[in-house]
Amino acid sequence: MTVYSIAAIAENRAIGKDNDLIWNLPDDMKFFKDTTLNKVVIMGRKNFESIPHKYRPLPNRINIVLTRSEDYDAGGALVYNSIENALKFCNDQGHETVFVIGGGQIYKLALEKNLVDVMYITRVHESFEADSFYPEFDESNWTKEVMENHPKDERHDYSFSIEKWTRK
Secondary structure, eight states: OEEEEEEEEETTOEEEBTTBOSOOOHHHHHHHHHHHTTSEEEEEHHHHHHSOGGGOSOTTSEEEEEOSOTTOOOSSSEEESOHHHHHHHHHHTTOSEEEEOOOHHHHHHHHHTTOOSEEEEEEESSOOOOSEEOOOOOGGGEEEEEEEEEOOBTTBSSOEEEEEEEEO
16 A cells, blocks of 8 residues: 655645635646545545535545544544554555545654655745645655646646655
């Protein structure tokens, strides 16, 4: 089983503010959707609750919500109290690909525990005021490949690059 992290992060590592996205990048959202479709996505409770009701649980994916609450009802998503138990379930079910999709605390937990094999990072070429950030990581432990450079255009207020980081 391969564990991926997928996130859009600003130059200052910002990923969100007030439990919401900071930018609207349609082509990055398409990349996220296409990449995670028919896969398992693991997210924290706050991230799950930030998804508009009409899109949650995220369609055509197995959604897993991590929370410390013993009786949390995620309405159609599976609930686990630890990332290890969620990954054990995925492994036991034979899932080959699992995506950690946020938020900041869940990314940090997954990286600190060395659970992530590959990171897809959309690097938004701007800095933003935020209250949620992608954790720092030792780049020397990873190999970076730039998959796409996307300029600012009529549909995108910011330029961005999609990077693939593979653990060495």
